[in-house]
Structures are given as C-alpha cells and as structure tokens.
Amino acid sequence: MIELLNISHDYGSETILHDISLTIEPSSFNIISGESGSGKSTLLSIVSTLLRPTRGLLRYDGVSIADIPDIDRFRNERIGFIFQFHYLIAHLTIYENIAMVTRRPRSEIMELLTSLGIDPLASKYPDEVSGGQRQRAAVARAIINRPSFIFADEPTGNLDSHNSENVFSLLRSLDATLIVATHDHTKIKPSDRVISLKDGRLC
C-alpha cells in the first residue's frame, strides 16, 4: 500500500502540487488524470520516489521512504517506471538496457522481449529501432524484476492501439500496483480508480 500524506511540491516560488493526501491499494490499477500542466507527472515522480516532495510524507507499506536505508535498491527491486519518452541509454543495446537493471538470466530477458515482440531487436541500439519498439523495450526494463509497483507516464503515447492493448494486458497480468498518468483516461479501460488533478489539486 502507498500512502501520501499532505504532499506539496514547489518549483521555485511556484507550488505545483497542493496538499495531496491519498492511499493506493495493493494490486490496484490507478490512473492519474488531468490536463497538461495539472501536476500529474510531478505527482507520479513523487509517488515513484524519483522526486522528493517539498512537504509531506510518502509511505510504502507503512514505512516512510526517508527511512528506507537503500532507496536505489528499493527502486530496483520493487518499482518499475515507464517514462513517456522511454529514456533508454543510447550507447547500450536493447538487451543491455534491460540486463543492466537485473540479475535475471539472459533466457528470461529474451522471453520477456519475445512476449513484447521485440526479441529480434535485442542487439540493436535504441536509435536503430522505431519509437514504438523503444517504448516496448522501456516496458520490458520496467517489469523485468517483477516489481510490486509499476508507474507509467503516458506509456502508450508512441504505440498503436493493438500494441497499446498488448502492453496493458501484460501490465495487468503482473499482479502489481499500477499507477498510470495520462491526459486522456478514457483510452485506458478498465481501471480501479481515477485520480483527477486540476491545477495541482485533487478534484
């Protein structure tokens, strides 16, 4: 379970998120929805531990993230993040981008790439494949360690509807808590909860 208690975040003198408190249940599928600039990406970054909030408390299974001794390891083992722009490392192949985050055997990595339809691209570099293929590689990197929490920021923006559906089917099959930020939640169905944001406030 993830708990947010009175989370606020400032960029300079501007407050982007105002006093957000919410609880995310285990194995639930949650959508953070809102217009561009509503603060959904910032909220997603905070919940996923990629950004420290200016104020407030974030707890995972009752433990404040400030008390987690090795946050990098926690992130590696328990969190998967799918970025809007994939963010693969350019000088590593698709396979190496995934292998660098895990100790799982090559066969398991290749099996995952096969399930995402990108196994023939394993030895290619990110700039040698299409945007959709890069995004599927980013999905593979996020889920290879079978995390308990998966965060995704506009994860299907570069995918056609067929591949989009495949990615969500795969994510749902993982029995992980899913939190997806999107500007149009009507394209993602069904979800357990839609968290709507407007001007940095829950609505």
Next chain:
Amino acid sequence: MFKSFLRYRYKTLLILISAVSAIASTFLITALGNGIIEMYASMLRSDGDIIVTQKGVADTFFSDVNLSIAEPISKMANIESVQGIIVGAGAIDVVPIAGIYGITPNRMPNYKLLRGSYPKGGEVVLGESIDSILKHPESVELLGSKFTVSGVYASDIGFENGGVVIPIADAQKLFNKSSSFLLIALRDIDTDKESIVTAIKSLNDKIDVKSTTEFIDNYNQFKIIRISSGVIASISFFMGFLAIVSLMSMMVNDRRYEFGIKRAVGISRGRIIAEIVAEVLSLTLVAFFIAYGLSLVALDLLQHVEKFQGYLSGRIDTKLFVQLLLGSNIMALFGALVPSLIAARVDPIILINKGA
C-alpha cells in the same frame, strides 16, 4: 563499461586529444626548463668535484679567476686534474650567438672528436650542431677574429654541441680574462673535500671554492632558472590540470541524463560512480601514456632542430613522470567525482529532465 567511448567516439576522441595536449605541454615545458639547468650542471660536473670561481661574482660568465693558481692546486694531495675554462658567448659567422668555450689542453679529451684534431693556437673545433648550421666551414670568425676549423666534436650537452671550443690562451685574448672558473677533479672522491677547499682558498683571497654539488645547488643563475622554470611549470601544471578537470567535469555533466536514468531504474549511486571513475581513469591513463610518448618524440626532435643549435634539450625524469601521472589522474578524478557526487544528491527525475 567502456561502450560509451565507442558510442561517442568523436566526443571521446576530442576529450582524449585535449587531455593529451594538456599533459604533453606540461611534460615539455617542465622538461625543457629542467633541461637548461641540467645541461649547464652536467658541464660543470664533468671532471669537476670542486669548482673555483671569483669571489663575490654571482655569474660564471662574469667570473675571472687567475689561471696561475692551477699549478699549485695540481700539486696538492689527492688532486687528479685542474681544468681552466672560459665560458663566453658571441657571434660566430652568421650565427648571432653561440657558446664559446676556452679550455686548457687537459680538458680537450672531454670533447669527442668526430673528425679532425683538437685546436692549437688560432684554431677552433666546432660542435656538431653549429658545424651543421654553418655547413662545415673551413674557418670561422669569432667576435671579429678569424679561426681555422681543426675539427668537429660531439657532446651530449646541448650547450656544448651548439658552441665552439678554442684553446684557453685564445679565449683569454677574446674575453680579456684569465679563466672563468677552474674545475678540480679528485683522485678519491670520498676524501674530505672540506680540507682541500680550505687549502685552495688559502692560495688566493679573491677566489671562492665550493664542491661542485654545493655550487650547483646554490648557483644564483640556476636559482633564477629553477624559479622561472618552476613558475612556468606550475602554471603549465595548473593550466593542464585545470583543462583535465574541466574536460572530465564536462564529460560527466554531459551524462547527467544517463546518470538519472540509471538511478531511476535502481542502479546504485556507488556503482554509477565506480563506473565513471573507471572510465575517467582509463581515459586519463591512455591520454597520459600517449602524451608521454609524444613528449619523448618532441624532445628528441627539438634537440635535433638545427635552428635551436641543440640548446633545447629536455629529459623526463622519474620524478616528473610520477608527478604528472599522479597529478593528471588525481585532477581527472576530482573533475569527475565532484559533479558525480553532486549529481548523486539530485533526484533522478531532475537529472533526467535537465539532461534530456
């Protein structure tokens, strides 16, 4: 781990070239500065355990020691030889300035003849470099007086190779002095030098007598050269190391995006920093050894450039090698570690957004 070098080969090549330039220029400036001192010191050390100069005159060029004291010195116990030398400089034919060494006959064998014979009165032997510059002349004009060339010699000391040697009697007329200094070689170098120094001092109250080692350590001209070369070398070290710090810092800053992604996917800060350290150290080591090789080649070429008359002579000794090896690597590490440690404290998403 080193795939980033290959992937960004042009950027890596530029960093490597810049680091090589910084290290090589530091090597060259320091080696050449030290080389000037070493050349003159070697000349004094050859057959000189003790040196006699004029009292109160700081520069051997202006020193005037009466050569007549050479004879009583040579009769003292444990004295192997006493050599008189006049060190001067002047125009030699078309060469505007070169060293002119007037020496006593017993010093002549120090100059290895390549051809001809040692000079008698009115004759001169040319250093290999100046002979080549003057295109093997049969006679030369030294400070307005004509001398017949009797031979050509080679010397490992650049100053000597670019100069000429004449009998001391001729030099006395040219420079209007008896001798610049006397070099005294001892039979047994383990004897008490101090008692010999005292005995020589008692011969003449216008002379200063020191062991050659002590003289070299305290010679004002060397002090000036040493300080100047030290200052230039320090500036060169500083500039070179600053360049390395900046380059490595830029290299790491360029990769904040990658740093952010790696942290976002849970790779530990320690592992990321260790990878950067390994990359930076390997790049600096490669740059160092390339720079070292290039410096050796450049120093050898400079020594043989006719225009410089062999005066530009530098040697990279172990101390300089170790200083630069440690200095360049420590600075590279500093340049890489500071932005890495700063980046390690920044939230991953900020690194990604700023670097993207």
